[in-house]
Amino acid sequence: MLYCSHGASTLGKILRRPIIMTMNGLEETVGHASETIRTACNTAISGRLLSSYPTPVPSNASKIWQKHQPIVFNNSTREILGYTRSISTTVATEISQDPILNSVSEYTETLDEITAGASAGTEAPPEAADKTSSSKSEDAKKEGLVQNSAEDKVPKDYNKLAPSASPFKIPEEIFQKAKAAPSDSEESFWSHTLYRGPKIDGMEQKVKVHYCRSKQTTEKVIEKYFKDKKVLGFDIEWLPNAYKGQGPKKNVSLIQIASEDRIGLFHIALFPKDGVKNLVADSLKEIMEDPEITKVGVSIKADCTRLRRFLDINARGIFELSHLYKLVKFSESKDFTQINKRLVSLATQVNEHLHLPMFKGEVRSSDWSKALQLDQIVYAASDSYAGIHLYDTMEIKRKALDPVPPRPAHAELNEPIRLAEGVNIPTDDEGVEELDGADIEANSEKDKGCRKLSPSYLASALQDVEVDSDDVVAEAPSLSKVSKKKIPKSPIVLAAETQTAVYRDTHPKNRTTPASLRAYFIWHNNESLSLPEIAALLREIPLQTNTVTTYILEALRLEKLPFKKDRLKEIFDSLPEALVNGRYRSLSKALEESE
Incomplete structure (x- = not known):
């Protein structure tokens, strides 16, 4: 059964009329012609108003018309939505895929020429194109800057000290x-x-x-x-x-x-x-x-x-x-x-x-x-x-x-x-x-x-922590009952005891004694105190200076605690060289490397 029996002649007439009218009006405006042709082609392809006769779709197997079915000119997969194609390519492809459109194939070449002309007529000159491209590029840059500025929360003067009316400031x-x-x-x-x-x-x-x-x-x-x-x-x-x-x-x-x-x-x-x-x-x-x-x-x-x-x-x-x-x-x-x-x-x-x-x-x-x-x-x-x-x-x-x-x-x-x-x-x-x-x-x-x-950071930060004497006496677990009564109420000793207790809590595997840590903290935090003065602070009957020295050095050696070079050098100068290069060799080496 021929396709012409199902409206092909009518289709040819319908297609020729708008295309011929379009060609005649081409002299007036290329843009108008392109739009008219696009409309005509879309009308042809959609198959909505091609004829008053029934417009069935041929099946994939026999192309035989089924009653009350519209005509479908292209059984191939549809184009992916959102993919833009030129008018000429689209129309030419659709026309070539169905014999029923052979009657308009002679106009394909003309249609291509019209589309090309329309494109040439509307294309921006090279300078304009460059400006357009440049403008978009600049817009993109500006957009990027806006995004960056929104994300970038670093305030102005971030590298300067904050204004302050307080007597306490960061130097x-x-x-x-x-x-x-x-x-x-x-x-x-x-x-x-x-x-x-x-x-x-x-x-x-x-x-x-x-x-x-x-x-x-x-x-x-x-x-x-x-x-x-x-x-x-x-x-x-x-x-x-x-x-x-x-x-x-x-x-x-x-x-x-x-x-x-x-x-x-x-x-x-x-x-x-x-x-x-x-x-x-x-x-x-x-x-x-x-x-x-x-x-x-x-x-x-x-x-x-x-x-x-x-x-x-x-x-x-x-x-x-x-x-x-x-x-x-x-x-x-x-x-x-x-x-x-x-x-x-x-x-x-x-x-x-x-x-x-x-x-x-x-x-x-x-x-x-x-x-x-x-x-x-x-x-x-x-x-x-x-x-x-x-x-x-x-x-x-x-x-x-x-x-x-x-x-x-x-x-x-x-x-x-x-x-x-x-x-x-x-x-x-x-x-x-x-x-x-x-x-x-x-x-x-x-x-x-x-x-x-x-x-080391925490020990330094804790130098200015003060604990009331009532709290220290009641809760310092490292001190015996006898020693509690004999410890003077000096803030220097109390601060050292607090640091000792906290250090031992945070370092359960520490190897030195509480007495060594206490002597070390007093020595490290109070540069103006001599070793004999530290010994006098620690007991009503002052400790031997050598005992205090040993306490301090053992804390330094075993816990790798920070020290001030001049203070440690002063201690080493009072010790036998054999002791410095023997038991405290690692500590002596650390002192040399720090100088």
Whole structure:
């Protein structure tokens, strides 16, 4: 059965008419001709309006028409969607695949010529093409720069010291040394140990850390050092995954507060008695509930909720640093829609405003309900101390804005963040305790770089940790009952005992004696003390100088502890050469290599 019996003649007539009309109108506009031909060809190929007769599709086997079926001119696989082809190629291919279209094959060549002409007429000149290509390339570069700038969170002046009105600052030399240290090394991190205060008797002051393990000690330290401060850094730590039934010691294990020159670590979990009355010092409750004393921190509202639930402390005057961070950052950039109450991690704020990264190693998820190890003390002290300097630096930046926006209100008041013009920013209270997306992503990444601090770094950081004598006498396990009574109450000895106890806790395989470690820490931390003076400090009846010397050298030899060259050389000069080159040969070699 011939195809012509099923409408081929009609198809030829229908196809010729629009094509001839198109050719006649070619002189008017090439573009119009191309469009008309495209329409005509699409009409032919689609087979929708070819005839009033039925238009069946030949089967794959016999090409015989099936009643009530449309005609399909191409049984081959359709082109992949989205793949662009030229008009001439498309039409020519479709025409050549079905005999029914042979009647229009004579026009294929003409169609190719028309399409080529249309392309030539619309193609941009070489210069224009180059400009177009160049423009796209420039746009791509700009787009890349925008993306990079969005991803690149390094603030301006990142390599300079942050502005500060505090008497305790990071000296330029120490700051540049930290910036020059290898990335993710312990020397590159921000810490409270970097800060120095005004000189007293020619000596630069360091930030003191008070580690308190009793209610009485807490009361005394707060009354003496923190009661009159108007702004305090604040943070708490607790046992990971603690639940309500475990009580206060697991849910509020450690309370940290900080001023410009001191940090208080109040280890509630180690207080000897239980019950709220035995855990909360009156002075601590007073400063936390005083609205005139501003306590600053990150996620501070949630922390204070724990204080209320477990310690019956109704904190007031609490300030969320994330609110000030958002106000300063987005007021400066004029991106006011980004000012909200979503939290920004402490590490992000420190990196951006204090210009050094924070150490966030494995210590974060440690058990805070047990006696603190060296790395926990450094971490806890730095967390609370960061708040006081972030507040100081961001307040300077807020006051430098033009116009100056008001400082965000205390968090317990639940007031909106206000702009300089007095326009309130709508905030979602449900999102107050949620981190920003960037911080969530950063926190979800696998920790990289330094995950633990070295013993030498920790020992150096602990030099300015002070423990009250009551705590030392009650809890130093390495001292006998007799020796406790005879130890003088010198802060130098107490600090050394604390360092000794913590070192032994963090180094269970240590090989030296507590007495050796105690003598070493006194010798290492107090350059002005001679060996006889150290011997006098250690006992009411002074030790032999040779005994103290042996203590120090054994600690150095067995534990590979850091030393000052001049101090060690002074000891070696007083010893027989045979002893130096014999028992202490490795130590002597280390001294030579350090010179």
